[in-house]
Amino acid sequence: MAGASKAVVDSRANLPFVYRQYSPEQLRQVLHKMYLIRRFEEGAEECYMRGLIHGTMHLSIGQEASAMGICMPLAEDDQITSTHRGHGHCIAKGAEVSRMFAEFFGKTTGYCKGRGGSMHIADVAKGNLGANGIVAGGIPIAVGAALSSKRMKTGKVVVSFFGDGANNEGAFHEALNMAAIWKLPVIFVCENNGYGMSTSTARSTAVKNIAERAAAYSMPGVVVNGNIFSEVAEASFKAVERARAGEGPTLIESKTYRYRGHSKSDRNRYRTKEEIEDWMANRDPITLFETELRDFGFIDDRGIEAIRDAVAKEIADGIEFAKASPAPEIATLENYVYTEHA
Amino acid sequence: MDAVVRELSYAQAIQEAMAIAMDMDERVFLMGEDIGVYGGAFQVTGDLVERYGTDRVIDTPISELGGAGVAVGAAVTGMRPIFEFQFSDFATLGMEQIVNQAAKMRFMLGGEVSVPVVMRFPAGSGTGAAAQHSQSLEAWLGHVPGLKVIQPATPHDAKGMLLAAVADPDPVMIFEHKLLYKMKGHVPEGHYTVPIGKAEIRREGRDLTIVATSIMVQKALEAAAALEGEGIDIEVVDLRTIRPIDRQTIIDSVKKTSRLLCVYEAVKTLGIGAEVSALVAESEAFDYLDAPIVRLGGAETPIPYNPDLEKATVPQVSDIIAAARDLVKGVR
């Protein structure tokens, strides 16, 4: 190792977890992807406003550090189940934005060949078993994937993302219990953004921290600041180690905030403008991470500019790809309902 | 007589019915996800929470099975809950309480209790919400003795049938097509009811009976109007209730027109069309038939996201026109 690098390594000793664990290049990649998620969401929103995309969508702007932090220690063949607010998870797990846009445009080049749209976005090749239109729908599925991993000895770890709202569905409780009794390699990640649609966790949930639910199922329950990338990644890293060692599941509660309304039809009557602005101004996950990277000397302004430019181009190219892609033929309407036999 | 005919949207008509029901009876209350300050996912409850408070307009956690069960328990013990599923698709999560409990409790207990619960289900496709937010599951519940299942097709009926449902001592499941919520029509002021179990002839005709449900009633009426110019005279029967089904109105209409077309949005096979066709085939109307019975229903697929595929999945006005024309001209 060259002297300069050694100095960097030494000076890193007192830095937060990710700066010790990952290379500067890897961390710059993280910033790149956090921007990619945000610009993707903004691009999707704009296409929606312009009538290019129909249906509805749930944007994860403000939650980028959570998606990236959880996925940071995952290997390419580890798996996730995601939620209706799943664009960030999809990108964090390695999806290409061009094929995601194509899906939103209902095109055959989309990840679901135009059948699924935003709410069912997936990238099975990269281990994303799919977003879900049903709150808590993905949680037992993740446990099933972890059962496969254990039985088939693939060594895969499975992450189930879900929102705070999901912790009051029966499926959540049944799934956590099974994961615990069978010591499965699964990590339950509750992205607590304070609200399930209009209902605050204070109004919906009997415990103060959803991580407390873990005690009922004899697994570790960890609360992290979901807007601080390093904190999320560190908790995820430990949970992945535990899962790979065969010690069973972990529940991570990642406290974060969504900037946009729940979906397109939200009038934001259940929260104040001040609350939203406070989160945006003081706890923005990208700003926080970018500032740290700069302060710790991992990136300079030119580096940041370069990332922003590259992301802008990726988004523009992705939208062009989506527009230019073919739509499915009506004659294929009943494809994929059942497995096609040769 | 109204000087001006008062018009409300279908959603407003339901909201007005719920307000009237709450004004008339202290025991009536509303439960569901985001029905309070949010006003409901489709703004059906709107600002009712401001008028009736959070004790009577209750936001539940995202807990459909538990929520439906709480409504059943309250109904059995003297209250009159109106429970909103945010989307009819989530009936799948509440099914245990609906099918095993609400529908059977009176029977299993030998008539010792009634279950006067009303459940509302925003249903159907056409909004680009894809496979888990677009289904038409009414026939599932229609298969369960003990439940009553209705599908109002106009703002007038949405109000009158909801008020009938609240007054009904048994569980009533209301399927409301999401694309109807904005539809406007005449809605009388004050309290009135539209009977559960009674179909309505929306348009009289001699050549063909179309039995339709929910939004397909509107599409069938459009098709009938379009075919008038070709000299084809269509009778449109709005089924309104799928359990208990109004056999007589269907049979009488088919005896008059000698042809039957069933139109509904749910998946075609094993659905309402099968029931309507079979009841005609089993009745004296069978001898009057001049042509095979035809069903137009949804394709054998989940609802796709792509808008053109989505449209192709459920019957459109042009499909009804083509089918009706073929039937009357004897192409079938």
Ligand SMILES: Cc1ncc(C[n+]2csc(CCOP(=O)(O)OP(=O)(O)O)c2C)c(N)n1
């Ligand atoms: C079983 C079920 N119930 C209700 C809904 C409607 N719905 C979709 S997202 C949502 C809120 C979910 O809140 P949360 O889990 O906190 O996730 P967030 O939207 O905050 O990311 C609701 C009520 C649904 N899709 N599935």
Ligand SMILES: [Mg+2]
């Ligand atoms: Mg939430």
